[in-house]
Structures are given as C-alpha cells and as structure tokens.
Amino acid sequence: MQDALTIAGRGFGSRLFLGTGKYDTFETMRDAVAASRAEIVTVAVRRIDFDAPGEDITSFLPEEALLLPNTSGCETADDAVRSAKLARAGGLPDWVKLEVIPDPRYLLPDPVETLRAASTLVEEGFTVLPYVLPDPVLAKKLEEVGCATVMPLAAPIGSGRGLKLRDSIRIILEEAEVPVVVDAGLGAPSHAAESMEMGADAVLVNTAIARADDPVAMAEAFRLAVEAGRKAFLAGVMEEQEQAAPSSPVGGTV
Amino acid sequence: MVVNGREQELAPGETIATLLARLGLEAGYALVERNGEPVERARYAHVELEDSDTLVVARPVAGG
Numbered sequence: 001m002q003d004a005l006t007i008a009g010r011g012f013g014s015r016l017f018l019g020t021g022k023y024d025t026f027e028t029m030r031d032a033v034a035a036s037r038a039e040i041v042t043v044a045v046r047r048i049d050f051d052a053p054g055e056d057i058t059s060f061l062p063e064e065a066l067l068l069p070n071t072s073g074c075e076t077a078d079d080a081v082r083s084a085k086l087a088r089a090g091g092l093p094d095w096v097k098l099e100v101i102p103d104p105r106y107l108l109p110d111p112v113e114t115l116r117a118a119s120t121l122v123e124e125g126f127t128v129l130p131y132v133l134p135d136p137v138l139a140k141k142l143e144e145v146g147c148a149t150v151m152p153l154a155a156p157i158g159s160g161r162g163l164k165l166r167d168s169i170r171i172i173l174e175e176a177e178v179p180v181v182v183d184a185g186l187g188a189p190s191h192a193a194e195s196m197e198m199g200a201d202a203v204l205v206n207t208a209i210a211r212a213d214d215p216v217a218m219a220e221a222f223r224l225a226v227e228a229g230r231k232a233f234l235a236g237v238m239e240e241q242e243q244a245a246p247s248s249p250v251g252g253t254v
Numbered sequence: 255m256v257v258n259g260r261e262q263e264l265a266p267g268e269t270i271a272t273l274l275a276r277l278g279l280e281a282g283y284a285l286v287e288r289n290g291e292p293v294e295r296a297r298y299a300h301v302e303l304e305d306s307d308t309l310v311v312a313r314p315v316a317g318g
Contacts, residue, residue: 019318029316044317045285047258047310056282057314072317082287086312089292090285157318184318206318 003230005202007179008095008127008148010066014039015196016226017068017181018219019206022158026060028215033061036209036219042068042097045087068129070097075110077117084121096121097151098130107157111138115145122146131183134168136175143178150176151204153184154195158207160187163194173199189218189225196229197237257309264305270298274311285312 004011018038023029033041041061061067069087071080077100084096098121100113114130115138121128127148132138134152142150152169155161163169164185173180179201186192192203205222212218255264257273265272270293274284286293287310293301303309 020316021318023316026316042318043314045312046315047312048279048284050258050260050277053278054315057316058282067314069314070317082292086285086287086292086310087314089294090283090312091295092283092285092314204318 003234005179007129012039012066012202013037014223014226015202015230016192016223017042017183017202017204018209019204020057020061021206022210023215026055026057029057029210030060032209032215032219033065035216036223038065038223040066040068042070042204042206043092044072045069045083045092046073066095067092068095068097069093070131071099071117072101074100075102075113076100077113077120080113080117081120081124084126085124088126093127094125095127095129095148098128108133109153111135114138115141118142118147119145129181134165134172136168136171139172139176139180143176147178149179149181149201151181151183154182154191155185155187157184159185160208161185162187162191163198166198169195169200170198189221192222193225193229193232196226197232199233202226255303255305255307255309258311262309264303268303270301270303270309273303273309274298277311279311279313283313285314286310287312 005015014037016038017040018036019042069092071083074080080100088094100110102110118128118130129149130142131151139150155164181202182195182200183204187208195203209215209218255262
C-alpha cells in the first residue's frame with residue numbers, strides 16, 4: 001500500500017474517515033461511504049428502542065471497513081469507559097473514538113475527563129483515538145498514556161467553519177509522534193485539503209457530506225481533496241513570500 | 255427482569271441469546287450489559303437470565 005496511513009500497526013489506504021450520522025437514509029450513507037473510499041467509519045452506541053428498533057446500520061456498511069465506535073453522549077470518563085467496554089464485549093472492534101463532552105452548546109470535549117478515560121482504556125487494551133480541543137500539551141499527554149492518534153477539532157462539531165484553530169493544530173502537527181486526525185468543523189473539501197497540506201495524517205468528516213444536497217458527490221469531492229492535499233504536502237508546499245517574484249524572464253521583452 | 259428500563263417476561267431457561275432472538279435481534283450487533291457489567295458476545299448463549307436481572311441492550315447507530 002503506497003503512502004499508507006498506519007495507526008496502531010494497521011495500514012489504511014484512505015486518509016478520510018467518515019462519520020455515519022445525519023444522512024437522510026442508510027442507502028445514501030452506504031453510497032457516500034463507497035464514494036469516499038473511507039476505510040474507517042464511526043458509529044455511535046445507543047440503547048435499542050424496542051418500539052421503533054429501526055434497521056441495523058452495520059448491514060449498510062462495507063465489511064472491510066473498520067467500524068470505529070465513538071463514545072458520543074458520554075459526559076464523564078466513567079461513562080465513556082462503560083460505553084467502550086460494552087461495544088467491545090458485544091463484538092465491535094477494540095478501537096474507540098473517545099469523546100467526553102459535557103457541554104451541549106458548543107460540544108467541546110472535556111480535556112481532564114478525556115485524559116482520564118484514555119489512560120484507563122489504553123490499560124484495558126483499547127486502541128484509543130481521542131477527540132480533543134487542539135491543545136498541544138494535552139495532545140502530548142494523550143500520546144504519553146498510549147493513545148494511537150490525537151483528533152483535534154478544526155471548529156465546533158457540525159459548524160462547517162473550517163480550520164478556525166489552525167495555529168494550535170499546526171503546533172500539534174509539529175510535535176506529535178502519533179497520527180493526527182483533524183476531526184469536526186470541516187465544511188468544504190477545501191478545508192480538508194488545507195488540513196492535509198498542513199501535514200495532518202487524516203481528516204474525519206460527517207455533516208459536510210451527510211447534509212450536502214448530493215452527499216454521494218460530496219463524498220467523492222472530499223476524497224479528491226484529501227488526496228490532493230496529501231499529495232501537496234508530500235510534494236512540499238512553497239513558503240509564502242512577502243513580495244512578488246516574476247514567473248517570466250525579466251529581460252528580453254519585445 | 256428489566257430490559258432497557260421496561261419489565262420483560264422471562265421465558266423458562268432464558269439466555270441472553272434466546273432473549274435477543276425473541277426480540278428479533280439475532281442479526282447484527284446487540285451489545286448487552288447485565289447488572290452493570292458488559293457481557294461478552296461469545297457468552298450470550300450461556301448466560302441464563304434471572305428475574306432480578308437488569309439488562310441494557312444497545313447497538314451501533316449512526317454517529318460521527
């Protein structure tokens with residue numbers, strides 16, 4: 001696999017993770033996942049409502065994709081650990097997208113509880129991908145307790161505002177020794193490309209694709225943007241210059 | 255027995271596996287917590303349920 005993304009020893013050909021929330025139908029979600037070529041897709045874990053059980057989402061997801069259960073809805077470390085253990089015991093992978101979010105307005109993650117949960121989950125044998133505010137000190141601590149990635153948010157979940165926290169993410173990219181996945185707030189393929197050009201190892205996208213007029217076409221657009229951004233990063237993006245520099249010869253004009 | 259906050263009749267010799275089948279949940283992932291402890295999927299057929307049990311039955315759903 002050329003230029004594979006490696007997380008916890010496992011290689012992935014795609015650097016685009018997809019969230020499965022907010023699609024109008026599971027059929028559209030399935031087609032968007034296919035168009036994105038994502039190999040990691042997130043799911044949430046919820047109690048079954050026996051009055052309206054609905055369809056089984058996993059039957060719409062590709063068998064070869066890694067199902068990444070998140071701990072959304074958990075407001076404390078203890079809740080998150082409980083949710084992750086339930087998912088693993090029930091046969092989902094021992095990978096977890098760790099989210100501990102006590103704040104319903106901006107959906108910002110709790111750094112103290114996230115670190116506490118991460119530490120416990122790593123000890124319990126999980127591969128932990130924590131969702132965090134882009135705090136470089138926190139990112140380092142999460143790495144030190146054994147997290148497989150860090151997943152800093154670009155802007156609040158579902159806001160589509162792009163890389164609002166660019167400078168902090170840049171510091172994390174400089175310092176991290178684990179893959180960095182920019183997660184949340186990316187609204188357009190250009191935001192994803194920009195993240196990748198900066199050196200992000202991957203991005204996670206949900207709302208921007210699921211709520212597009214044509215989610216399947218948007219999934220493809222994000223795939224192309226992630227590929228373009230990655231290629232540009234590897235090719236070496238030029239430094240910004242203060243002044244103009246002519247692209248054509250200065251002398252010999254007719 | 256209480257399942258997801260609701261009283262549920264227990265069939266004779268009921269296991270987690272037979273309960274899930276009765277609820278139409280034998281396919282896909284049913285994640286089960288019994289009295290606060292997660293139950294390994296491989297044990298569903300072996301765990302006999304009791305009247306005093308409290309179960310949480312969850313599953314993967316759409317999420318980001």
